[in-house]
Structures are given as C-alpha cells and as structure tokens.
Amino acid sequence: MQRSIDLAEVVKLNHGYARSIDEDALETWPDFFAEDCLYRITTADNYARGYEAGLMYADTRAMLEDRVKSLRIANVYERHRYRHILGMPAVSEASGADICSETSFVVIRIMRDGTLTVFATGKYVDRMRQDESGRLVFSERIVVCDNSNVDALLAIPL
C-alpha cells in the first residue's frame, strides 16, 4: 500500500461508514468491514481497564449482518436516527499490512419527535487493511465511548 494516500483513503472509509448509518442504509454498513473483523462498542473506562466485554461485539462480518437483520425484523424501539460528526483521523504507524488510526466522533440522536440528544462521543480505534479488491476495510473497529451511560437503549450501531 502506498502510505502517501492513506489519509484520504481513511477519511473516505470513515465517512462512508458514518453515512451508511446516518442515511439508514444499514444493510451496507457491514461492507465496511473485513470478513473476519472485530467490532466492539465499549466505554473509555472499560477500555482503560482492559475489560473485554462490549455493548455490541462481533468477530465476523456475518454477525454484523445478523445484527442489522435483527434490528429490521425482530427488535422493538422507538423510531430514531443518528447524525455522526467525525474528526480528522489520526493515522499512526502501520503494523504488518494493517493501518491504524483513531478518529473522534460525536453522535447526535434524533428521536421520532425531533428531540436531539448528544447520544455518544468518543473515538474509533481502528485497524484497516485492503481487501482482495484493493478496497480499504476495517479489520478492527473499537468504538470507545466517552460517555459511560446509555440513555434507554442502544439499537443502531455507533
């Protein structure tokens, strides 16, 4: 991989990811991950202590697809959507074929009745690699929330 194009590629990946959620195109959300990946939502406190459990935890892309399917047909929650505001990725030293980066996020939750809440802030701690077609995908995305509290429930992924 050409290191010189990393930042633009990483920004593109991050924004595509956020748009898939914010535009309610959740079916495309798993496509931003490698087939064997790790996606985990945790808090800064758990992350610092090395506690491994997540609010969401998937170690395959298929698990992400299952979660989307469950949200669509099985789970019950009041209609709402998110708006992601992303910071500039801080791309760090790559190890092996992977690129690492951290990206700040703010997620505002928009409820059915228009109520806006800052639902989550934090950072994405990512590892990325190129898939067979040369596209950059997440091999690991740890969502480290600053907020230790979940308001009511967490249905849509962050």
Added chain:
Amino acid sequence: MAIEAHNAWSAGVLTRVPNWIYQSPDVYAAEQKNIFQGSAWTFLCLEIDIPNRGDYRTASLGDMPVIVVREDETTIRAFENRCAHRGALLAFDDGGTVEDFTCVYHNWRYDFCGNLKSIAFRNGIQGKGGMPKDFDIGERGPRKLRTESICGFVFGTLAKDAPPLREFLGEEIVSLIARVCRAPMEIIGRFKQTLPNNWKLFMENTRDSYHASLLHVFFTTFRLNRLSQRGGLVVGESGAHTVSWSALDKVPSTSAEYNSEQLRADKKDFLLKDPSLIESFDEFGDGVTLQVISMFPGCAFAQVQNTIAVRRIVPKGIDQTEVYWTYLGFKDDTRERRRIRLKQSNLIGPAGLVSMEDGIIGNFVQRGIAAAGAFDTIVEMGGDAVETTDTRASEASIRGFWKAYRQYMGM
C-alpha cells in the same frame, strides 16, 4: 400522609396495581424511608470489586450515597458517603484505593468504619479559634450500614433489626445464586444505562416471564428455540425474591426429531448468517439456559446461556432509574470459552439482541399512564397466587414484588 389522598388500593390486592404508585413524589419519598433506607438489604457491589485493603466503591441505598470499603481480608464496611461537618461527599469517584476517607472540603478524616478520626485545626491556630473542647460528634456522623455477603455479593442495610441476609434472601435463592457462582469470577465489563421510567416498572420487568417471548422475539424470529423448552418461576413466600428460569430438554443432535426440525428451519429465510453467536456450552451441567434472579428491592442476577451479569438498580426520581451492569466471567475460562461469553454478550445489556426492548418498555408504560393515575394495571396471569409454578405464563412473580412492597411500605 398524602398517599391516602389517591384512590384506594384495597388491602391485600396483588392483581391490580394503581398507576399513581409510579407517579407520586410522596410514594417515592416513602419508598426511600421504608425500603431503601429501611429494613431491606440492598446490593452494593461485588467482593471482587474491592479485592484489597483500602479498595472502595461508591454505591447507594436509594438516594443515600454510600461508600463500600474493604478493611481486611474478611471485613467489608459500608457507611454513608457524607461528611458530618458540612455534608460533602467523602468520596466522589466510582472507586479507588485509599488510606482513609478525608473530606476535601475541610479535611475531616474518617476511618474505614466511618468513624471520625480527626478534625483539621481542631485546637485552632496559635490558640485562637478551633472547635469547642467538648465537641462530640455523637450521632451526627455518617450513618453506618450493616454489611453481609453471599457468594461474593455485598449487601448493606441501615436497619439494626433486619434479619440476616441469608434469611432475607431465603435458602432457595441463595442456592440458585451459588449455582452460578461455581468458581472464582472476574469482571469483564461495566456498563450503565439510564431508563426513563419509575424503578418499579423495571423491577417488574425483570420478573415478568410472560413478556419474554412476546416483546423479545429475537430467538423466535431466528428460530433458535427449536428444542422443547421447559421453565417456570420460583417464588418464595414473601414474594420479595423470584427466579425465572428455562431449560432445554436435551435431545441428541442425531435424533430424527432434531434433524427434521433443523431441515424445516433451514428452508426459512430468517436464519443467522453466523450462528456462532448462540453457540454455548452447558457449564452448569443442568441444561438451564436462563436463570434470572430478581432480588427485592433493586438487584437482578442473570445467567442467559453463558452470559453472567449482575444489575444494581437505583431509583433517581419518580421517572428515572439507573441500572449498573457488571458482566462477569470465570477466572478459569479458557480463551475459547471467554470468546463465547463475549460473543453472547450481544444478547443482553443495553444493546442486547434479545432484550434491548427492556430499556424502553417501562417508558412506554410511564407515558401510557400519564393521565391514568386513577386507573389500575392488571397482574392476573396465573390467577392471584404468589407461588412457585412450572409455567412462565404467570405473573406470580410480579405479584410477589407487590406483596413484599406493600409489606415494607405498610400499605
């Protein structure tokens, strides 16, 4: 008392619950006094939260902030998190390790029992000022809790006359807690959830076996309940603590019945693409895949397949409740077993595929009854008894909650 101004709740009735019970500030205040700061035992923390001398966690008895601290290998103390002097918090973090508790405001210092040990400038400065020579803190110090532990769960109460914890919980509940705590445990995650509803609606929900497969349809949607399931409720005589459980009857995977079921299921669209999510192992050797222990007033300890989590439920006003989750694993988990536990944590908690709906259903009730304070809700599935049953189509465990509640509240 203002409670009497509401429409009457006939003595002994457990099949109807008046909606004002979830709405009244007077009821909330009475609960604080009669239940949380009364004679009930409240779950505070786990022993493994505070393994060494001087380790502490902050918790609460309802609205009352509490410090839980380990004094030595066998002694855990708890006392009100309030300086006798000006009332400031003595500890203002979730936990930590300390030598003593010194109030940051004016350096009044307390030991691990909550006894005042020293007062800054007690004798004044250069002979001027200071506290009167005869100052005696008397009964004005932070209130001390009795603490007792069962299977590493630390409980506290202010009541000197409360029965021992074991008696409060009952032998059956204790044995079912012990069933899960089969080996030394470790914390694998802590989460907090704020529910926009009265605390009692959440405690009813944790006991409500009737709603399980109706509100939560993940398992049925993805056809994961193929094998014949049995289950029921364990309800003690006081009704205070209940257990909802279910088990899979073991059917050999080679049996014709199983295979034909699987064939039918395989033709459906609604299958998990990655069924490793629900791969589990029978670590307790009894086939029980779900055991939710709900302890009065505000604790739930649940095993759902291989997930193990304890919840501490704290009322925060009439229409807000905080839920503190601690996810647990066993110290001797192999990497593979731990991985299964982590994957299954998807099923539970604030984002749980099986039970995320519990985070909002209480709010739907709270909003639904907004103008219906004079109406009742109905708790009559399975009749009017408060008893152990072998069906989950019963609300006996919710009636149990109200039986205990009315007793503590003197209602």
